Amino acid sequence: MATRAQPGPLSQAGSAGVAAVATVGVASGPGPGRPGPLQDETLGVASVPSQWRAVQGIRGETKSCQTASIATANASAQARNHVDAQVQTEAPVPVSVQPPSQYDIPRLAAFLRRVEAVVIRELNKNWQSHAFDGFEVNWTEQQQMVSCLYTLGYPPAQAQGLHVTSISWNSTGSVVACAYGRLDHGDWSTLKSFVCAWNLDRRDLRPQQPSAVVEVPSAVLCLAFHPTQPSHVAGGLYSGEVLVWDLSRLEDPLLWRTGLTDDTHTDPVSQVLSVATDGKVLLWQGIGAGQLQLTEGFALVMQQLPRSTKLKKHPHGETEVGATAVAFSSFDPRLFILGTEGGFPLKCSLAAGEAALTRMPSSVPLRAPAQFTFSPHGGPIYSVSCSPFHRNLFLSAGTDGHVHLYSMLQAPPLTSLQLSLKYLFAVRWSPVRPLVFAAASGKGDVQLFDLQKSSQKPTVLIKQTQDESPVYCLEFNSQQTQLLAAGDAQGTVKVWQLSTEFTEQGPREAEDLDCLAAEVAT
Amino acid sequence: MTDVEETLKRIQSHKGVIGTMVVNAEGIPIRTTLDNSTTVQYAGLLHHLTMKAKSTVRDIDPQNDLTFLRIRSKKHEIMVAPDKEYLLIVIQNPCE
Numbered sequence: 381m382a383t384r385a386q387p388g389p390l391s392q393a394g395s396a397g398v399a400a401v402a403t404v405g406v407a408s409g410p411g412p413g414r415p416g417p418l419q420d421e422t423l424g425v426a427s428v429p430s431q432w433r434a435v436q437g438i439r440g441e442t443k444s445c446q447t448a449s450i451a452t453a454n455a456s457a458q459a460r461n462h463v464d465a466q467v468q469t470e471a472p473v474p475v476s477v478q479p480p481s482q483y484d485i486p487r488l489a490a491f492l493r494r495v496e497a498v499v500i501r502e503l504n505k506n507w508q509s510h511a512f513d514g515f516e517v518n519w520t521e522q523q524q525m526v527s528c529l530y531t532l533g534y535p536p537a538q539a540q541g542l543h544v545t546s547i548s549w550n551s552t553g554s555v556v557a558c559a560y561g562r563l564d565h566g567d568w569s570t571l572k573s574f575v576c577a578w579n580l581d582r583r584d585l586r587p588q589q590p591s592a593v594v595e596v597p598s599a600v601l602c603l604a605f606h607p608t609q610p611s612h613v614a615g616g617l618y619s620g621e622v623l624v625w626d627l628s629r630l631e632d633p634l635l636w637r638t639g640l641t642d643d644t645h646t647d648p649v650s651q652v653l654s655v656a657t658d659g660k661v662l663l664w665q666g667i668g669a670g671q672l673q674l675t676e677g678f679a680l681v682m683q684q685l686p687r688s689t690k691l692k693k694h695p696h697g698e699t700e701v702g703a704t705a706v707a708f709s710s711f712d713p714r715l716f717i718l719g720t721e722g723g724f725p726l727k728c729s730l731a732a733g734e735a736a737l738t739r740m741p742s743s744v745p746l747r748a749p750a751q752f753t754f755s756p757h758g759g760p761i762y763s764v765s766c767s768p769f770h771r772n773l774f775l776s777a778g779t780d781g782h783v784h785l786y787s788m789l790q791a792p793p794l795t796s797l798q799l800s801l802k803y804l805f806a807v808r809w810s811p812v813r814p815l816v817f818a819a820a821s822g823k824g825d826v827q828l829f830d831l832q833k834s835s836q837k838p839t840v841l842i843k844q845t846q847d848e849s850p851v852y853c854l855e856f857n858s859q860q861t862q863l864l865a866a867g868d869a870q871g872t873v874k875v876w877q878l879s880t881e882f883t884e885q886g887p888r889e890a891e892d893l894d895c896l897a898a899e900v901a902t
Numbered sequence: 903m904t905d906v907e908e909t910l911k912r913i914q915s916h917k918g919v920i921g922t923m924v925v926n927a928e929g930i931p932i933r934t935t936l937d938n939s940t941t942v943q944y945a946g947l948l949h950h951l952t953m954k955a956k957s958t959v960r961d962i963d964p965q966n967d968l969t970f971l972r973i974r975s976k977k978h979e980i981m982v983a984p985d986k987e988y989l990l991i992v993i994q995n996p997c998e
Contacts, residue, residue: 485906487987488924488932492909495983495990498970502981503916506996512974885976 526828526842526879529863532587533872534560534576542573544867546603546853550610553859554581555591557613557627558873561599573599575615577627580863580875592627707764711771718750719761725776727752727788755792757782763806769814770893777807783819783829787897794896799827799838805850811858813885814893818864822850826866828882832892842876844868906933918994920978925949925989932988944980948991952984 542560549556557577576590585591598617606612611628705719714730728750758780767773772788781800784793802822810816815831824845827838844851849869857863862883867873914922914935923934923941929949934941956968971982983990 489905489909491985491988492906492924492990495985496909496913499913499981499983499990499992500916502970502972503913503919503992503994506979506981506994507917509996512996890977 526840527877528874529877530578530580530585530587530875531872532556532558532576532578532590532875534574534590534593535588537574537576538871540573542599542871543852543869544871544873545599545601546615547855547865547867547873548603548605548613549855549857549859549863549865550605550613551608551859552610553857553863555579555605555610555627556855556857556865556873556875557592557603557605558865558867559600559603559615560871561601572597575600575603575613575625577613578873594625594627596623705761705764705776707766707774709766709771709774710768717764717766717774717776719764719776719778721760722756723759723761723778723780724756725754725761725764725774725786726750727754752788753791754786757784759803762804763808765808765817767809767814767893768811769809769890770897773893773897775807775809775817777804777819779803781821783807783817785896797829797836803850805852806854808854808856810861810882811856812861812883814889815896816882818854818856820851820854820866824848824851824868826851826854826864826876828878830882831896832889840879840882842866844874845870910935913990913992916994918996920993920995922993923991925991927987944991944993948980948982949989952982952989956984 537560541562543562544558545561546559547556548558555577557575559575560573573596575594575596577592578585578587579591582591596615596617600615600617602616604614606614611626612624613627614622614624616622704721707717709715709717716728716730718726718728720726757776757778759778761776761778763778764774764776767775773794774786774788775783776786777783777799781798781802781804783797783799783804785795785797786793799819800821800823804819804821806820808818810818813830817829817831819827819829821827824843824847826842826844828840828842830839833839844866845868847870851866851868854864854866857865862878862880864876864878865873866876910922910924910933913919921934921936921940921944923936923944924932925945925948926932929946931941931945936944951973952968952971955971959966959968968984971984973980973982978993978995981992981994983992
């Protein structure tokens with residue numbers, strides 16, 4: 381038995397062990413492979429797992445989760461203290477001359493006795509001296525050419541094909557404003573247009589983006605800045621309204637408005653004077669909140685024009701004379717020159733007293749302002765300009781391509797220059813040189829005339845547009861005298877810098893102008 | 903009184919004279935033939951310039967003194983006759 385219980389080879393160890401266990405449990409049996417009949421055996425335990433749900437239990441799994449860590453950071457802020465300050469310039473208070481009675485007369489007389497002889501001697505020497513003949517000093521750098529400084533445009537207006545109808549510089553000479561509209565529409569139009577202003581003194585001037593834009597419901601035909609307030613500008617619309625804007629207010633810039641009929645031209649003095657093709661000349665004054673009120677009105681009626689020249693058509697009935705251009709005299713603030721559709725300039729005065737014979741309705745009694753009629757052009761006058769140096773001279777330009785130089789003392793013009801074969805849209809005297817003027821023509825160029833050099837052909841011809849589209853308006857800058865702005869039919873405003881010969885006065889120009897004016901035919 | 907007026911009228915009516923004025927030692931005009939604002943401007947500016955010219959002459963040579971000042975410009979000539987208490991300013995347009 382013991383030898384038989386020895387384990388077999390290793391691979392059979394398990395079974396041999398079991399066999400051994402089995403035989404041991406049998407105890408003294410006859411042999412291992414032969415079970416005896418009816419013997420007890422002990423078998424291993426057999427178990428059956430329960431199918432009962434409760435025993436099976438709830439299966440659970442353990443999971444865990446964790447939020448990501450919260451990031452924190454420290455920062456600090458501090459409110460600053462503000463201090464507001466404002467600066468305002470005030471108009472200078474004029475100082476007056478002391479009255480003479482306060483001063484010591486005998487000492488003054490003694491002083492004058494002492495110096496009189498010296499002064500008279502110097503005056504005589506000066507009068508006869510030739511020491512300074514032909515002596516000229518150049519203080520500034522000479523600029524020989526005329527160059528274009530800026531080309532300004534407003535793309536939405538140009539996309540609509542609007543023309544620049546009018547330009548104006550403001551009283552400080554730093555802002556140029558232009559009005560967009562169309563000059564070739566013969567009928568009423570409800571086209572929206574713009575008034576744009578560029579501030580040329582700002583460093584971030586962008587030529588395609590104006591510093592102020594005002595949208596207007598109808599085409600603007602003319603524009604003028606206030607002579608002393610640098611941000612007020614008045615414009616006359618095609619629909620006949622006159623609006624005044626304040627460009628320093630960014631939200632609603634509209635200051636005053638009025639309703640009228642027919643298209644207008646404006647020329648603000650301190651009130652606004654508007655001139656229209658229905659023959660009325662109206663003077664408006666701003667009152668309080670938002671309304672321009674008519675203070676004085678004038679009407680031009682054919683019969684009441686003074687008969688100083690022979691006008692070809694003899695009028696029947698009360699026909700009105702349409703006015704297309706206006707210019708105030710620089711010497712007499714109540715005197716102004718009107719250019720008319722009939723081609724003759726009129727000298728008018730704000731102080732005229734005679735009532736106008738017209739049946740046009742008006743809230744203010746209309747008066748007849750015309751005092752003198754000059755001999756006509758061949759077509760309607762588009763522009764007049766009074767000389768800032770001589771009280772009697774003015775220029776007028778019209779559709780016949782001629783510029784006439786008139787003296788207020790006589791009806792026929794002093795000289796007549798043919799500048800172009802097409803229309804002339806604007807003419808302006810130079811604010812610095814008494815003998816220079818500029819004209820804008822329908823052929824796309826700006827002509828500068830110097831009457832001292834040549835009275836027949838232009839001294840300088842500036843080509844503004846490439847495709848000969850007309851130049852409609854031009855203005856000199858009276859503060860920065862070398863700048864000239866011109867607006868054309870392509871919707872661009874070009875600011876030209878003039879050469880030095882146009883910005884500095886020569887020694888004898890004022891006298892030459894007087895001689896020219898004195899050539900009044902007797 | 904008439905003495906003063908006559909002298910000033912004689913100077914003013916001389917050939918080419920545009921304006922005449924008398925200014926006191928503080929730069930305030932006493933008599934003038936021009937309009938107010940121009941007078942005040944000339945008086946203030948020329949008073950300063952005369953004082954500066956006088957101090958220039960004295961600095962170069964203390965024994966010397968300013969007797970007359972003439973400024974020639976493109977358009978006209980300004981003549982200043984200085985004194986302890988007053989200044990006489992004459993503006994002339996010389997013929998050339």
